[in-house]
Amino acid sequence: MTPVDRILRTILPRSLYGRSFLMIVAPLVVLLGLSTYLFYNRHWDNVTRHMTLAVAGDIALTVEVLRNYPEGEERDRLLRLIQVYTDIRFDFRPGEILPNTGRRTVNTLLERMMTSALDSRVYRPFVLDAVSDENWVIIDVQLQDGVLGVKVPRKRVTSATTYIFIMWLIGISLMLMIVAMIFLRNQMRSLRRLASAADNLGKGRDDLAGFKPSGATEVRQVAHAFIRMRDRIHRQVNQRTEMLAGVSHDLRTPLTRMKLQLALMPPSPDVAELEADVEEMTRMVEGYLAFARGEGAEEPAVLADLAQLVQQVVFRARGLSDARIDLKGADHAMVLVRTQAFRRCLGNVIDNAIRHADRVEVTILPGRQSIQVLIDDDGPGIPADLRVEAFRPFRRLDDVEPTAEAGTGLASGITGVGLGLAIARDVMRGHGGDIRLEDSPLGGLRVVLDLPV
Structure with missing residues (x-):
């Protein structure tokens, strides 16, 4: 596997729902990004340029009016008319000179467009401030006899369609994503029902009364x-x-x-x-x-207290043997189980353990995904390399010399035929669980019965 494949496996979602949703969302995000990029670089750029040029033309006209009518009522009347029809406020300050600090750095698109438009229309020194006031763009133009202060409403140089277009794109994208989520969730619900039905069938919970084919x-x-x-x-x-x-x-x-x-x-x-x-x-x-x-294959699974079943088997075993049998763990553990088959499975394991050990410990460990029943003993045991062989049908390990490293009387299976562990594994797998052999802290072998919740 290449590094790229490993990175993709780490980043990409693992569920079918996540991958299907990504297949819909990813092109949508790319389309939204491209549309926004093209809009900003073409439409918004062109619209802003035209609007700033129009404002710069109005300012240039005003400058010409002031040059041709330096004073008098006619000049004031023309300024009022220009202000009414252009919606631009003018303030002439006679004798004032702009500070010679140089033109400040242009950062925004509006400032860049406005500076370019004024340079191409006005041909006068000016100072532009499009940041300090959120409602106005302030421009000071140096004239021969003073400074012309100009306040341009932002609506004259910015287009509301920009934000409307972006909000429209985002709104449409969110609507499509919501529709896709609802559609995919309905499809995944059908697959989850099918997976649950298959899982229940594998665990012996053959209850398909509420299962109906649905979906695509x-x-x-x-x-x-x-x-x-x-x-x-x-x-x-x-x-x-x-x-x-x-x-x-x-x-x-x-x-x-x-x-x-x-x-x-x-x-x-x-x-x-x-x-x-x-x-x-x-x-x-x-x-x-x-x-x-298949032991107990025809018996229906019922909701039962596994702790009580284990207690019953342990009490029976105590009455049939002088070996010490301790019971530990949870007092209650509800689970779907074939009661008779599980009793026979656990009873066979415990009977084999007490046949070859002096002490047996049975522990019930409930968990979120499964309930484990541990059977530990201090018997002579089965060699680790023969534990897989112990599960084979008709495989008797009586002739194998036990070791002190790990062991239990399970080696002999059902006396005479060697089917004890094979049947026990068949029962556990019929419940969707399993049985395995491990080293026991008592010095013998630990038998783990793993039953799914």
Whole structure:
């Protein structure tokens, strides 16, 4: 990635709403800038030049009147007429001389245009002040016998259309931006609904009763495709459930007959071995079926107190083991969850932990985005390089020698089949969460159940 690409990725908005809005606003800003620039350099410049030249012509006419009529009633009458028709105030100060301080620096467009116009019309020394008074432009012109004071209204040398044009541009731009914001927000609302529906489906919260395709044609097409995908997934899940129900019945029937036949036989060591084999086969069949159908996939998610569910599993585990099991963390944590599936998931993790550890700590950590349930133990553990292998279905780590660096009884999974962690991960991912293994402060392994809120 080039430095320019990195800068653009940092500056540009990340959301679709922000980028779409920028695509509309950026050309608008450029157009407004170009229009203002061209207006200032062409229209306003030309208008100001013509207006200042007209004022300079009126001043030049007045200077000629004073030169031809140096005194008398006729001169006063002509000055009054010029003042009435030009709206310019004149004040002749006989015998006064302008200070020889040189012409001051010209800073504004009006001063520049007015200076140029006076130079081209009046041909007399003058002093221009277009800054000190906000309503008048003051000009003092040196004549042979005195100074002619001139006060020009600013409306004679400035055009109100300049500000009207700029305000019109700004107003139109703001209106277009507001319309674009409303339009884009409505379009983004449809996309957010679709994203929320897809997220809920992935988390097992299959409640699309209030979801309807809306927005632009392309967004509606995506929404309809999502609904069709969801229906296909439901059909596949229902077909798999029906098939597994039939397989479960077919497998349990001969096992049940074998149990009954063994129960009718007189006790003997051979019969005991056969009964143990049948029990093991039953557990293996149940494990295979639970993994194949996805543990709790058909159970609806309900709003429940996760802290109470954890307490129930911990209390049950305390009654089945002499290991020390401590419960810490929040007393209440409401979340959408498949209660039975989560109980089985957490129960399997805790059962495996107490099978190989003397102390187990269960901690509930609520957060904004997710709720975490931490199961720490001081057991022998699983080597760090085999923790990924522990999640693989039918992968048993019983033959791996545990280490003291990290560990828990989770290595064995469901006794005999190695599906414990695989099913637990299936349950957590079915909720839109995940399960992971970390080092525990107790010296064993920490199992983190991460459940989205």
